[in-house]
Amino acid sequence: MNAAVELFLQDPAAPFRHQFMLEALGVGVLVGVVCAMLSCYLVLKGWSLMGDAISHAMLPGIVLAYVAGLPLSVGAFAAGLLCASATGFIKSHSRVKEDTVMGIVFTGLFGLGLVLFTKVKTDVHLNHILFGSLLGISQSLIIQTSVIGGLTLLAILLLRKDLLLFCFDANHARSIGLNTTRLYYTLLSLVALAIVVSLQAVGIILVMAMLITPGCIGFLLSHRFTHMLQIAVGSAVLSSIVGVYVSYFINGATGACIVLVLAMLFLLAMTFAPRRGLLARRFLSARSKIRAGAR
Amino acid sequence: MIEQLTIPFQYEYMLKAIFVSALIGGVCAFLSCFVTLKGWSLMGDALSHSIVPGVALAVMLGLPFAVGAFFAGLLAAAAMGFVKAKTPIREDATIGIVFTSFFALGLLLISLYPTGFNLRTIVFGNMLGIADFDILQAIVICAIAMTVLLAKWKDLLLFCFDANQARSIGLNTTALHFILLSLLSAVAVAALQAVGACLVVAMLVTPGATAYLLTDRFGRMLGIASTMGVLTSAAGAYASYFLDGSVGGCIVVLQTTLFLLAFAFAPKHGMLASRRASRKAIAATLQEVSA
Numbered sequence: 256m257n258a259a260v261e262l263f264l265q266d267p268a269a270p271f272r273h274q275f276m277l278e279a280l281g282v283g284v285l286v287g288v289v290c291a292m293l294s295c296y297l298v299l300k301g302w303s304l305m306g307d308a309i310s311h312a313m314l315p316g317i318v319l320a321y322v323a324g325l326p327l328s329v330g331a332f333a334a335g336l337l338c339a340s341a342t343g344f345i346k347s348h349s350r351v352k353e354d355t356v357m358g359i360v361f362t363g364l365f366g367l368g369l370v371l372f373t374k375v376k377t378d379v380h381l382n383h384i385l386f387g388s389l390l391g392i393s394q395s396l397i398i399q400t401s402v403i404g405g406l407t408l409l410a411i412l413l414l415r416k417d418l419l420l421f422c423f424d425a426n427h428a429r430s431i432g433l434n435t436t437r438l439y440y441t442l443l444s445l446v447a448l449a450i451v452v453s454l455q456a457v458g459i460i461l462v463m464a465m466l467i468t469p470g471c472i473g474f475l476l477s478h479r480f481t482h483m484l485q486i487a488v489g490s491a492v493l494s495s496i497v498g499v500y501v502s503y504f505i506n507g508a509t510g511a512c513i514v515l516v517l518a519m520l521f522l523l524a525m526t527f528a529p530r531r532g533l534l535a536r537r538f539l540s541a542r543s544k545i546r547a548g549a550r
Numbered sequence: 551m552i553e554q555l556t557i558p559f560q561y562e563y564m565l566k567a568i569f570v571s572a573l574i575g576g577v578c579a580f581l582s583c584f585v586t587l588k589g590w591s592l593m594g595d596a597l598s599h600s601i602v603p604g605v606a607l608a609v610m611l612g613l614p615f616a617v618g619a620f621f622a623g624l625l626a627a628a629a630m631g632f633v634k635a636k637t638p639i640r641e642d643a644t645i646g647i648v649f650t651s652f653f654a655l656g657l658l659l660i661s662l663y664p665t666g667f668n669l670r671t672i673v674f675g676n677m678l679g680i681a682d683f684d685i686l687q688a689i690v691i692c693a694i695a696m697t698v699l700l701a702k703w704k705d706l707l708l709f710c711f712d713a714n715q716a717r718s719i720g721l722n723t724t725a726l727h728f729i730l731l732s733l734l735s736a737v738a739v740a741a742l743q744a745v746g747a748c749l750v751v752a753m754l755v756t757p758g759a760t761a762y763l764l765t766d767r768f769g770r771m772l773g774i775a776s777t778m779g780v781l782t783s784a785a786g787a788y789a790s791y792f793l794d795g796s797v798g799g800c801i802v803v804l805q806t807t808l809f810l811l812a813f814a815f816a817p818k819h820g821m822l823a824s825r826r827a828s829r830k831a832i833a834a835t836l837q838e839v840s841a
Contacts, residue, residue: 301643351759362755363803366749372796460653471647474638511655518647518651
């Protein structure tokens with residue numbers, strides 16, 4: 256720990272002098288923005304588990320894509336969608352609850368991925384896929400991430416009103432003539448794309464945090480969806496930057512640092528949020544008791 | 551040919567792996583019936599990830615890692631309960647936030663202080679290189695969990711099936727809630743060794759859900775699930791020898807395959823059976839209408 260502090264005191268701006276750190280920061284921020292936008296919709300829709308399931312299910316797709324010589328993101332995306340649609344199919348044709356089905360399907364695919372991975376000798380680093388690795392990303396991967404991330408962001412911006420209505424009240428959306436089936440699959444695909452983009456930064460297991468926590472922070476701090484989006488994006492970008500920056504000095508896992516900073520922001524929001532925070536609620540209930548006493 | 555098939559049994563480490571996997575698989579499967587009934591699948595996933603920092607800390611301090619894991623699991627459960635009670639955020643989101651934070655903390659600890667407990671163990675479990683002390687630990691955990699489950703299974707069943715009813719007939723549901731959480735944490739520790747953190751949830755959900763498709767009676771469900779848990783875990787560990795790798799992957803793929811078979815062909819609740827039933831019902835209605 257002391258070494259980290261010393262390193263920091265010597266040269267606090269050191270991370271910004273390395274090309275690989277700047278690239279890491281850039282990719283981290285992009286991932287933060289895409290995931291944070293989506294997380295607001297997912298929180299409204301109650302799809303928190305979906306991100307977790309889709310991300311785990313991508314492992315066999317990645318290995319198979321490697322074998323077939325396709326870009327890994329294609330395999331990941333296809334496997335993610337397969338997981339989501341298989342879950343939907345099994346759920347609607349059996350009496351098992353949805354979250355249970357999701358657990359079964361994604362672990363089945365993840366297990367298959369592990370078996371394939373140990374069987375097929377790839378030069379894909381399993382640790383990088385599972386836990387992310389922002390440092391030392393290849394140029395082609397940066398381009399790929401930027402293109403997919405940019406397109407996902409564009410799609411979210413274009414469809415933001417339809418998606419909002421769909422997430423907020425699917426029945427209402429249907430009744431005013433929106434195609435909710437198409438919106439359902441659009442949202443699923445967007446989630447899968449966002450995960451493909453984030454795998455590099457935080458890995459399969461922690462993607463879920465990027466897809467939930469920013470939205471929840473926004474939800475605690477604001478009653479208006481636009482504000483919620485802004486706050487979510489702001490907190491995700493901040494935690495990506497701070498996480499990457501801190502990980503340089505303490506020499507720790509980058510993805511974990513990002514997620515932990517995000518968790519701290521959530522704790523702050525939970526405690527100090529103006530109306531929905533712990534302190535505000537306590538203050539309000541104390542005040543109403545005093546008023547009741549005065550009467 | 552037959553000689554080749556018995557090769558795994560000639561190695562002591564394979565015999566140990568098969569035995570311990572079967573034991574853990576059986577206990578997890580027994581518990582999975584309660585988990586499926588209660589709808590706590592996400593909780594199983596969450597606890598199995600949340601125990602990682604506890605394990606890392608315990609290994610660093612030289613404690614038995616079951617201790618660290620158990621406390622981390624309970625702490626995570628308490629944190630989820632607290633956030634859920636104090637904020638307007640939905641429960642599944644709360645669970646997600648808490649367990650990813652715990653897991654991230656575990657990853658950070660492991661990356662900062664590399665010890666014997668490494669990332670490989672989290673992903674793959676550690677069945678093939680399991681130490682004798684860890685086997686003993688797993689046996690003790692399984693024995694305690696099974697004792698509690700057998701002693702309390704009726705209360706737990708009622709609690710999982712209908713908590714309000716359980717409360718109204720005078721059961722202490724808070725205690726039952728705590729017991730079930732503790733059982734989940736304890737068993738998750740054992741399962742973590744067998745299949746790794748990501749796949750623990752499969753051991754805690756799939757056998758129960760498969761049995762749920764095959765029968766309407768809880769006693770039978772427990773029997774089917776436990777048998778399936780023991781057999782798939784032993785077979786998975788055995789098969790991993792030939793596939794040259796991941797014990798956890800093999801076990802879980804086997805379990806998922808059985809679930810899919812049950813989903814398609816189960817006598818009453820399978821997809822084909824219900825399709826046949828609905829076709830018959832339509833035919834009967836048509837006959838009535840035409841007659």
